[in-house]
Amino acid sequence: MTEQQTGVNPQEPPRSPSRSIGIGRLLIAVYGVLALAATGRSFVQIVSRFDEAPLAYSLSALAAVVYVLATIALTAPSARWYRVAWITIGFEMLGVLVVGTLSLVDPALFQHATVWSVFGSGYLFIPLVLPVLGMWWLYTHRPDTHRPATHRPAARRAS
Amino acid sequence: MIEWFSWLQLAIAVPAGVLCVVLGLLGRKPTDLTMGATLLVELLLLAQLVVALVAPLVGNEATGSLLEFYTYLISAILLPVAAGFWALIERSRWSTVILGVACLSVAVMIYRMVQIWTVQGV
Numbered sequence: 001m002t003e004q005q006t007g008v009n010p011q012e013p014p015r016s017p018s019r020s021i022g023i024g025r026l027l028i029a030v031y032g033v034l035a036l037a038a039t040g041r042s043f044v045q046i047v048s049r050f051d052e053a054p055l056a057y058s059l060s061a062l063a064a065v066v067y068v069l070a071t072i073a074l075t076a077p078s079a080r081w082y083r084v085a086w087i088t089i090g091f092e093m094l095g096v097l098v099v100g101t102l103s104l105v106d107p108a109l110f111q112h113a114t115v116w117s118v119f120g121s122g123y124l125f126i127p128l129v130l131p132v133l134g135m136w137w138l139y140t141h142r143p144d145t146h147r148p149a150t151h152r153p154a155a156r157r158a159s
Numbered sequence: 160m161i162e163w164f165s166w167l168q169l170a171i172a173v174p175a176g177v178l179c180v181v182l183g184l185l186g187r188k189p190t191d192l193t194m195g196a197t198l199l200v201e202l203l204l205l206a207q208l209v210v211a212l213v214a215p216l217v218g219n220e221a222t223g224s225l226l227e228f229y230t231y232l233i234s235a236i237l238l239p240v241a242a243g244f245w246a247l248i249e250r251s252r253w254s255t256v257i258l259g260v261a262c263l264s265v266a267v268m269i270y271r272m273v274q275i276w277t278v279q280g281v
Contacts, residue, residue, distance in 0.1 A: 025253040026260070029245070033238065033264050040230045048226050124267075 027130075027137055028074045034126060035067035038115045045112070053112035059099070060114045066091050067115075070134070079143045086138055093131035096120055100128070160221065160228075160276040161210055165269055168203045172266040175200050179259030189246035189255050197246075197258045200265055201239040207269075208232060211276075223275035231275070235268040 042060035050057050066088050073085035100119035103110040110117050120127030175196035182193055211232060215221070221228055242261035246254040 022251075023253060025249075025251070026256050029242070029257040029260055032241075033260065036234050036238070037264075040234045044224070044227045044230050048224060 024074070024137055024141065027133060028071060030126070030130060031067065031071040031074060031134070034115075034123065034130065035064065035071045037123065038064035038067045041115065056110055056112040056114050059095075059116075063092075063095060063115050066095075074134070074137075077143070082138070082143050085134070089131050089134040089138065092127065093135070096127045096131065160207070160214060160219070160272065162273065162277065164207070164210060165273045168200075168207060168269050169266055171203060172200045172262050172269065176259045176262030176266060179255050179262060181259075183252050183255030183257075183259060186252045187255055188250045188252060189258060193255050193258050194243065194246060197239045197243055197262060200262050201236070201243070204232070204236050204239070204265065207272075208236065221276045222278065228272055228275045231268045231272050235265045235272075238265055238268075 038060065042057065042064045045053075045057040045060055070085060070088035070092065073081045073088055076084075096116045096119055099110065099114060099116035103117040113122055115123060115127055119125060178196060179193045182190075187193070211221075211228070238261040239258075242254075242258045246258055
């Protein structure tokens with residue numbers, strides 16, 4: 001590692017209340033991947049065999065939309081999007097817990113895989129872990145309503 | 160889909176992903192090494208697309224759903240590109256980690272693609 005990398009880089013955005021800095025970037029990226037995965041799967045399910053399990057596949061589509069919304073909400077700095085982030089991530093938590101439990105207790109109900117079946121085991125349990133991390137992130141990065149977005153690093157637009 | 164080529168892809172995508180994640184967590188900004196590794200993963204995916212398009216013409220048909228296969232393949236092709244642009248725009252350690260996450264996600268998707276192509280109905 002060179003000195004350049006260990007030293008303070010003036011281009012590095014300052015620590016700010018924005019939710020999309022530092023490790024939050026990683027959270028957004030992983031949410032993006034999951035949104036893509038859920039959208040892709042639900043697209044295939046609905047196009048090729050929607051009649052087989054309208055309930056499970058509608059749920060897949062809903063989950064996909066919520067993941068996309070959550071990804072956007074995490075990148076957007078406003079207080080309104082902060083609320084949307086809580087709602088969507090809370091919905092995911094609820095979804096993965098309810099559908100995960102039901103898929104184990106009554107497998108007949110969810111014969112067709114959704115992103116949340118068996119607590120997201122088809123997705124390395126990422127759907128189960130991610131909302132927890134997301135809520136922790138939101139809790140520790142509450143928007144400062146008195147000082148709205150004074151430090152918006154230009155790089156935020158990158159997402 | 161040529162099976163050995165897919166395993167080669169996995170053998171490159173997984174180490175590339177691990178390398179980027181580790182270097183990113185160590186605080187490295189995206190470098191030629193990490194960007195190059197991601198680019199290699201992307202090029203192999205494009206080669207895979209050509210293979211997938213040509214293979215059925217020479218009698219190597221997919222056993223599973225082609226729609227599902229191509230949804231995975233197209234999504235996989237988009238991932239390193241998105242992560243790469245992210246790394247170009249924002250040169251932070253987390254961009255390196257994100258390159259790694261993209262490579263590892265691609266690896267999982269290639270594995271699923273192999274299953275779809277070779278094992279009917281999985």
